[in-house]
Amino acid sequence: MNIKQAKQEITNTLKAYLAKDPLGNYLIPPVRQRPVLLMGPPGVGKTQIMEQVAAETGVGLVAYTITHHTRQSAVGLPFIEKRTYGGQIYSITEYTMSEILASVYDLMEKTGLKEGILFLDEINCVSETLAPMMLQFLQCKTFGNQRLPEGWLIAAAGNPPEYNRSVRDFDVVTLDRVKRIDVQEDFAVWKEYARAKGIHGAVVSYLDIRKDHFYRVETTAEGIQFATARGWEDLSELLTVYETLGLKADREVVGQYIQLPRIARDFANYLELYGKYRKIYHVDDILTGTWKPITVRELRAAPFDEKLSVMGLLLSRLSEAARETRRQDSLCENLHAALTKFKEDLAAGEDPQAVLETLTGERREALKRAGNAGQGDKQRQTLAQLEINILEDYRRRLIQENPADSGLAMAAVRGWFGQEVEKRASQAREAKAELDHAFAFLEETFGQGQELVLFVTELTAGPDTSWLIETFGCDAYFRHNRELLFDGTRRRIQEEIFAAKAAEQEEQPCRKI
Structure with missing residues (x-):
């Protein structure tokens, strides 16, 4: 499905998980509330839709890129605890609360929100030492001996192996405990988002003409080259500020965001034309109703x-x-x-x-x-x-x-x-x-x-x-x-x-x- 459909499905899932009966019990017991696993190419908007879902439903959002974490920061640190069993005292290993779960409780304390989304990005790119802990978390919603509070949806995102060589495959046991949603790029859907977001006009009009340049990932002799939705949006932000400062974005600047050289060159050429059209067609004059007849003739031809x-x-x-x-x-x-x-x-x-x-x-x-x-x-x-x-x-x-x-x-x-x-x-x-x-x-x-x-x-x-x-x-x-x-x-x-x-x-x- 496209990212818009995925957003709606996550919204529906969240509403279903948070629905309660007259006694205040969740209609779907927490043990049956499967984590959402969002799989799709990088840069299509997986993180953005989590922010939008949280804002539109009024719940909290804690987001982590899990590849930045070690086993200790995700699981917590071990410590020795004394317990008595059958009259005998034993030393056992407990774990401090992990940084990730602590962030959930911190948000609850700061905002008063008791329900939300815990979003873990790049879930299938974790280190070898952390991988078993992440699988346990997806299956049991626990890190070490600490459990995620009820009312929190686990949403994880990952990239298919063709986009990332370091990904790990999930086993059947894990996949049978998650709600998997596969997403793909869709320019028409992104354009709706671009209109609402105010994406730079040059980016939108260029991609209207070159829809096949919206999202591409290619493996070449020089390595992986790509153009993604994230790249276009970030480039749009830069172009807007550059215009405010009177700066020019050349081919090198475009190539820093659109890392597929032929598309970067093509857009840089178009960007020059876009600026030229603004001048030769006197857009300001058109909008004030003072255009000249030659402008009409030139555009018509x-x-x-x-x-x-x-x-x-x-x-x-x-x-x-x-x-x-x-x-x-x-x-x-x-x-x-x-x-x-x-x-x-x-x-x-x-x-x-x-x-x-x-x-x-x-x-x-x-x-x-x-x-x-x-x-x-x-x-x-x-x-x-x-x-x-x-x-x-x-x-x-x-x-x-x-x-x-x-x-x-x-x-x-x-x-x-x-x-x-x-x-x-x-x-x-x-x-x-x-x-x-x-x-x-x-x-x-x-x-x-x-x-x-x-x-x-x-x-x-x-x-x-x-x-x-x-x-x-x-x-x-x-x-x-x-x-x-x-x-x-x-x-x-x-x-x-x-x-x-x-x-x-x-x-x-x-x-x-």
Whole structure:
């Protein structure tokens, strides 16, 4: 199955394992709660889905790459204990709690979460001395004489032997005690993730053109060469920061992440073209509605991959604007909830500054708990930090202005909050205007051609752009979307589009400058 299906299956498994009867007993006894064994090629997102499952279900996550551990750190250290049997005193060997199990208890203490996921990566690459202990853990959920607490799902991940020479085969006894899920790479699924994550537009549009370059592992005379989903995502992060700093990512930089030279060279060439297209097609002018007729003529006559790249540039910019608007919308909702509580506490006679300090402290603590629980979603953390910063700013302003009573304090805070609401409205107007201008430009360039169908399809699939359209509307979108009312029509048109692209680009590398 693909990684999205695997994520859903793990979520379902976790929910089933944590389900209880009216007496508080687990419906599936812990002894029958098999560990999940996730097997698949490296870099397809096995670790990321564990983080997502933990965040979405509200449980804790403790993650370890088990190859970093020795027998002692995983199992614990032995010590001599005195026991009495039949009137005789015997010296026996006990074990201290292992570092891994101690981390589970630490998380429970710090967060108050009693249930979660213990994720052990590279489970089939452990050292020879540790291998028996890991098999025991998968079979019995114990390290030494210490047991994993109830309510914790063991999830382990490993790579098939064709990707790692040091892997160990599991015996039948172990395999008969685990729930094995085999995953494989799937670009369509990864693209959904990329849209939501805000992966760099050059990466997404390039892989749209070169889907066979998304994931490859090849054995050559120089050794193993590869391009993985993890490599593309990490490269995307670097490209975004490089652009902010005004730095250029050349072929050598790309090759540090995409370690298959011919793909790295091809993407580096495309990246240069991507930057060139932004300039020669004046993307900023398109989005502000001030493009020139020559831009329309040039794009109309361009090769198909160039058209896709320019649409990718537009979609990337539109997605970014929609994402910022959506975040501001969520921020306003959260602040409104906080200020409703602020108003209630003022009515109860509380001090305004003290109330804001309490509200800020509660949110800081919640953010800290989420981090300790392994629920490290970057977008959620950013939103939470923005809310904290604004509430703290409100408190500082109240200290400076020192209003005479709670009514004046509430009026001041309401006015400051109104600025955030207006910012939301302003961002929405700008994002919607950019969307309207993009449609107008593409209509002028392609008429009612297949390019518009593809553009509408991508807007629909993008979580932020679809949210923007649903929330604030877009006449051009709904007009063109009538052609996509039936899935069969959508599939047929997309097949025609990519068949034309394949015919045009067969055996052709990306055009060089």
